[in-house]
Amino acid sequence: xxxxxxxxxxxxxxxxxxxxxxxxxxxxxxxxxxxxxxxxxxxxxxxxxxxxxxxxxxxxxxxxxxxxxxxxxxxxxxxxxxxxxxxxxxxxxxxxxxxxxxxxxxxxxxxxxxxxxxxxxxxxxxxxxxxxxxxxxxxxxxxxxxxxxxxxxxxxxxxxxxxxxxxxxxxxxxxxxxxxxxxxxxxxxxxxxxxxxxxxxxxxxxxxxxxxxxxxxxxxxxxxxxxxxxxxxxxxxxxxxxxxxxxxxxxxxxxxxxxxxxxxxxxxxxxxxxxxxxxxxxxxxxxxxxxxxxxxxxxxxxxxxx
Amino acid sequence: xxxxxxxxxxxxxxxxxxxxxxxxxxxxxxxxxxxxxxxxxxxxxxxxxxxxxxxxxxxxxxxxxxxxxxxxxxxxxxxxxxxxxxxxxxxxxxxxxxxxxxxxxxxxxxxxxxxxxxxxxxxxxxxxxxxxxxxxxxxxxxxxxxxxxxxxxxxxxxxxxxxxxxxxxxxxxxxxxxxxxxxxxxxxxxxxxxxxxxxxxxxxxxxxxxxxxxxxxxxxxxxxxxxxxxxxxxxxxxxxxxxxxxxxxxxxxxxxxxxxxxxxxxxxxxxxxxxxxxxxxxxxxxxxxxxxxxxxxxxxxxxxxxxxxxx
Amino acid sequence: xxxxxxxxxxxxxxxxxxxxxxxxxxxxxxxxxxxxxxxxxxxxxxxxxxxxxxxxxxxxxxxxxxxxxxxxxxxxxxxxxxxxxxxxxxxxxxxxxxxxxxxxxxxxxxxxxxxxxxxxxxxxxxxxxxxxxxxxxxxxxxxxxxxxxxxxxxxxxxxxxxxxxxxxxxxxxxxxxxxxxxxxxxxxxxxxxxxxxxxxxxxxxxxxxxxxxxxxxxxxxxxxxxxxxxxxxxxxxxxxxxxxxxxxxxxxxxxxx
Numbered sequence: 001x002x003x004x005x006x007x008x009x010x011x012x013x014x015x016x017x018x019x020x021x022x023x024x025x026x027x028x029x030x031x032x033x034x035x036x037x038x039x040x041x042x043x044x045x046x047x048x049x050x051x052x053x054x055x056x057x058x059x060x061x062x063x064x065x066x067x068x069x070x071x072x073x074x075x076x077x078x079x080x081x082x083x084x085x086x087x088x089x090x091x092x093x094x095x096x097x098x099x100x101x102x103x104x105x106x107x108x109x110x111x112x113x114x115x116x117x118x119x120x121x122x123x124x125x126x127x128x129x130x131x132x133x134x135x136x137x138x139x140x141x142x143x144x145x146x147x148x149x150x151x152x153x154x155x156x157x158x159x160x161x162x163x164x165x166x167x168x169x170x171x172x173x174x175x176x177x178x179x180x181x182x183x184x185x186x187x188x189x190x191x192x193x194x195x196x197x198x199x200x201x202x203x204x205x206x207x208x209x210x211x212x213x214x215x216x217x218x219x220x221x222x223x224x225x226x227x228x229x230x231x232x233x234x235x236x237x238x239x240x241x242x243x244x245x246x247x248x249x250x251x252x253x254x255x256x257x258x259x260x261x262x263x264x265x266x267x268x269x270x271x272x273x274x275x276x277x278x279x280x281x282x283x284x285x286x287x288x289x290x291x292x293x294x295x296x297x298x299x300x301x302x303x304x305x306x
Numbered sequence: 307x308x309x310x311x312x313x314x315x316x317x318x319x320x321x322x323x324x325x326x327x328x329x330x331x332x333x334x335x336x337x338x339x340x341x342x343x344x345x346x347x348x349x350x351x352x353x354x355x356x357x358x359x360x361x362x363x364x365x366x367x368x369x370x371x372x373x374x375x376x377x378x379x380x381x382x383x384x385x386x387x388x389x390x391x392x393x394x395x396x397x398x399x400x401x402x403x404x405x406x407x408x409x410x411x412x413x414x415x416x417x418x419x420x421x422x423x424x425x426x427x428x429x430x431x432x433x434x435x436x437x438x439x440x441x442x443x444x445x446x447x448x449x450x451x452x453x454x455x456x457x458x459x460x461x462x463x464x465x466x467x468x469x470x471x472x473x474x475x476x477x478x479x480x481x482x483x484x485x486x487x488x489x490x491x492x493x494x495x496x497x498x499x500x501x502x503x504x505x506x507x508x509x510x511x512x513x514x515x516x517x518x519x520x521x522x523x524x525x526x527x528x529x530x531x532x533x534x535x536x537x538x539x540x541x542x543x544x545x546x547x548x549x550x551x552x553x554x555x556x557x558x559x560x561x562x563x564x565x566x567x568x569x570x571x572x573x574x575x576x577x578x579x580x581x582x583x584x585x586x587x588x589x590x591x592x593x594x595x596x597x598x599x600x601x602x603x604x605x606x607x608x609x610x611x612x613x614x615x616x617x
Numbered sequence: 618x619x620x621x622x623x624x625x626x627x628x629x630x631x632x633x634x635x636x637x638x639x640x641x642x643x644x645x646x647x648x649x650x651x652x653x654x655x656x657x658x659x660x661x662x663x664x665x666x667x668x669x670x671x672x673x674x675x676x677x678x679x680x681x682x683x684x685x686x687x688x689x690x691x692x693x694x695x696x697x698x699x700x701x702x703x704x705x706x707x708x709x710x711x712x713x714x715x716x717x718x719x720x721x722x723x724x725x726x727x728x729x730x731x732x733x734x735x736x737x738x739x740x741x742x743x744x745x746x747x748x749x750x751x752x753x754x755x756x757x758x759x760x761x762x763x764x765x766x767x768x769x770x771x772x773x774x775x776x777x778x779x780x781x782x783x784x785x786x787x788x789x790x791x792x793x794x795x796x797x798x799x800x801x802x803x804x805x806x807x808x809x810x811x812x813x814x815x816x817x818x819x820x821x822x823x824x825x826x827x828x829x830x831x832x833x834x835x836x837x838x839x840x841x842x843x844x845x846x847x848x849x850x851x852x853x854x855x856x857x858x859x860x861x862x863x864x865x866x867x868x869x870x871x872x873x874x
Contacts, residue, residue: 030407034407036407036410036411083595086599087598090598092353092406092407092410093347093353093542093546094598096353096355096410096539096542097542097543097546097594097597097598098594098595098598098599100539100542100543100594101590101591101592101593101594101595101598102591102595103591104587104588104590104591104594105587105588105591105592105595106591107587108585108587108588108591109588111585111588112585112588221535221536225414225415225418225535228411228414228415229411229415231411232408232411232412232415236407236408275427275428275429278426278428279423279426279427281426282419282422282423282425282426283419283422283423286415286416286418286419287419289412289415290400290416293400293403293404293412294400294403297403297404297408298404298408472732472733472735473732473733475735475736475737476731476732476733476734476735476736477723477729477731477734477736477739477742478729478730478731478732479732479736480716480719480720480723480729480736481720481723481729483709483711483712484709484712484720487709487710487711487712488707488708488709488710490671490703490707491703491707491708491709491778493671493691493692494669494671494691494695494700494701494703494707495692495695495700495720495721495724495778495782496692496693496695496696496724496725496782497692497724497729498690498692498693499692502729502730505730
C-alpha cells in the first residue's frame with residue numbers, strides 16, 4: 001500500500017509536470033494576448049510526431065529531441081504569423097472557431113503525412129530501466145527524467161518571467177496590454193516569440209509523452225482540455241498558478257483513479273463501488289475545479305487585477 | 307422560407323431511397339440543437355463550448371429508459387426536460403459566475419466531465435454505448451415509420467422555432483438581448499442579469515435535450531460520442547455558419563454544414579484525386595478559418611447583403 | 618436644511634497601492650443638483666461606480682434615505698431609486714432608441730420572466746417610454762438603432778434611459794462628454810428642467826455647465842473632498858484655486874465663469 005502510494009504519487013507528479021508544460025504556454029498566450037487557442041493541443045501532437053521521426057532519422061534520442069524543439073518553435077511561429085495574428089482583435093468566439101479549424105487541419109495534415117496509424121517510439125537503453133528512488137522502491141527512469149526535465153523547465157520559465165527583460169514585458173502585458181504598448185515594446189515580436197516558446201514547451205510535452213503512450217492524430221486534445229482545467233484553477237496568465245494547479249490536477253487525477261475505487265469498496269457494497277468508483281474518479285478534477293470556482297471565480301492566482 | 311423548402315423534398319422521396327429521409331431527419335435534429343445554442347449564443351452572448359453535453363444527456367435519458375424497458379415517450383420526453391434542466395442549472399450556476407475566456411473553458415470542462423461520466427458507466431455500455439429502442443406514444447405515432455418519424459421531428463422543429471420566436475420578442479428576450487449588448491448597462495438599469503442569463507441557459511439546455519432524445523431515437527443507439535467536445539464545436543460552427551442571433555440562421559447553418567460533411571468527401575474525390583475525400587477535414591478546417599476571417603455574420607448575412615445589392 | 622437623500626461616510630476605495638477615494642464623507646440633499654468636480658484622476662468616476670453599486674468600497678458606508686445600502690447589489694439600488702448614466706456612452710447599440718427606453722421602463726415594471734407575450738406590444742412599457750423620449754426630444758428618432766444616432770443624441774438617450782427607471786437620484790457621469798457647444802447647451806436645458814423633480818449628482822468637466830446648474834459643488838482632489846460649498850464660495854475658495862494650480866486649463870476655466 002505504502003509502495004503503491006509512493007509510486008502513484010510520482011506518477012501523479014509526472015502527469016502534473018507534463019500538464020504544466022502544456023498549460024504554461026497556453027496561460028501566457030491567454031494572459032498576454034487574451035487569445036483562446038484551441039490548437040495548442042495540436043502543437044503537442046506536432047512535437048511528438050517530429051520527435052519520433054527525427055529520433056528515427058538521426059538514430060539518436062538526444063539529437064532528435066534537440067532538433068524537434070526548434071522545429072516545433074518554428075511551427076508555432078508560422079501558425080502565429082499566418083492565422084493567429086489576425087485574431088487578436090477579434091472576439092473570443094471567432095478565436096474559438098478559427099483555432100478549432102486549425103485543429104481539424106493539423107489532425108488531417110498529420111494523417112496525410114504519417115498515416116492514420118499510431119506510432120510507437122522506443123527508448124534508448126540508458127533510460128529504459130528503473131531507478132531506486134527510495135530503498136526498495138524502483139521507478140521507471142524515463143518517468144523520473146520527465147519529472148526532472150519538467151521541473152527544470154518550470155524553473156527556466158520562472159526565471160524568464162521573473163528575472164529577464166522579456167519576462168518583465170510579459171508580466172506588463174499580462175496585467176495591462178496598453179501599458180506594455182505604451183512602453184514602446186514591439187508587441188508583435190513579443191507575441192510571436194511568446195507563442196513560439198509556448199509551442200515548444202507544448203511540443204516538449206508531446207515528445208516526452210511519445211514513449212509513454214502512442215503517438216496518434218488527435219492525441220493533444222484531451223490534454224488540451226485538462227490544461228484548460230489547470231488554467232482555470234491556477235488563474236489565467238499566472239505561471240505560478242499554472243504550476244501549482246498542474247501538480248494538484250496531476251496528483252488528484254492519478255491518485256483518485258487508483259485509490260478512490262479502493263476507498264469506496266471499503267465504505268459501500270463492492271458492486272456499487274465498482275460502478276461509482278471509476279465514474280467518480282474520472283470526474284474528480286472537474287469537481288475540484290467547480291469547488292475552487294465557487295470560492296475563487298478567477299482561480300487561485302489571478303494575474304490580472306482591475 | 308426554409309420551411310417551405312423542406313416540404314417539397316418529401317415529394318422527391320417518392321423517387322429517392324429512404325436514406326435521404328433519414329439524412330434530413332438528422333439535419334433537423336441537429337438544427338434543433340443549433341437553435342438552442344443560438345438562443346444563448348446569438349441572443350444572450352454566452353459562448354458555450356459544451357453544448358453537446360445536453361445532446362448526450364437527452365440521448366442517455368432515452369437510452370437508459372429504453373434499457374429498463376420503458377419506451378413510452380410521454381414519460382421519456384418530460385423526464386429528459388427535467389434532467390437537462392437540472393444539469394443546465396448546476397453547470398450554468400457555476401459557469402455564469404465567470405465570463406469571457408473562463409466561461410468558454412468552463413463550459414467545455416463540464417461537458418468533458420459528463421463525457422467521461424458516460425464513458426465510465428460500464429452498465430450502460432461505457433465507451434461503446436448501447437442500443438436504444440425508438441419511443442412509443444401510445445400508438446399515436448409509429449416512429450419506426452420513416453415518414454412519421456420525419457414529420458414528428460419536423461413538428462418539433464416548428465414548435466421550437468415558434469417557441470424561440472416568442473421568447474426572443476418577449477420581455478425576457480429583450481432582457482437577454484440587452485445582456486448580450488451591454489451587461490453592465492443592464493445591471494445599472496436594475497436587471498439582475500445573472501438570473502436572466504441562467505434562465506436562458508436552462509431553457510437552451512432543455513431544448514437541446516429534446517434534440518438529444520430525438521437523436522437517440524434516430525440513431526437507435528446512444529454513446530458518449532454524441533457529447534464529444536468536437537460535437538460542441540460543430541454546433542458552434544453551424545450557428546456561426548448560418549448567422550447567429552437570427553431565428554433561421556442555425557437551421558440554415560446546420561443544413562449547410564451537414565451537407566458539406568456528407569458531400570465534401572465526394573467532391574474532393576472527384577476534383578482532386580481518388581481517396582482525397584478521406585481527408586475532407588483538412589479542407590474543412592481552413593474553410594472554417596477563412597469563414598471566420600472573411601465572412602463574419604454567416605451565410606444569413608451574406609444572403610442578406612446579396613439580396614440588398616440586387617433589390 | 619433640506620432632507621439628506623444620499624450620504625457617504627468615510628468611503629474608501631483603492632486599487633492595488635493607488636488610493637482612488639479616501640475617507641470621503643459627503644451629503645446630497647433632496648432636490649439639489651450636486652456637482653462633483655476635480656482634476657483628472659481625482660476619483661470621480663470611481664465615486665459614481667460605488668454609489669451606483671458596480672464597485673464595492675473597501676470601507677465606509679453609503680446611506681440612501683437613511684438606509685445603509687453599502688452592500689446592496691447594483692440592480693436592487695436601481696429599484697430603490699438610484700439611476701446612473703455612463704461617462705462612455707452606454708446605450709444598447711443594436712436596439713432602437715424607443716426599445717432602449719422601453720427596456721429601462723421594463724426594469725421596474727415587475728419581473729421580466731415573461732416568455733410569451735411580445736414586449737414591443739406592451740402599452741405599459743411603450744407609453745411611458747414615448748413620454749420620456751418626447752421630453753428629451755428624441756421622438757422623431759425613436760425607431761433608429763441607437764448606433765446610428767449622433768453622439769449628442771446618444772448622450773440624450775443615455776439620460777432618457779436613466780430617467781425611465783423613475784429614479785429619486787440621478788448619478789450623471791459627464792453627461793456633456795464629447796459634446797459640441799450647441800449640444801451641451803441643449804443638455805444643460807434638459808438638466809435644468811429636471812431641477813425640482815429630481816435630485817442630481819453631476820460629474821462634469823464643462824465648468825460653464827457646472828456653474829450654471831449646480832446648487833452645491835464638491836471638489837475632489839486625489840480622492841479627498843477639499844471643499845463643498847455653493848458655486849460662488851467655491852470660486853473664491855483659496856484651497857480650490859491652489860489644488861487646481863497644477864491644472865492650468867481648469868483654473869482658467871474657473872476664472873472665466
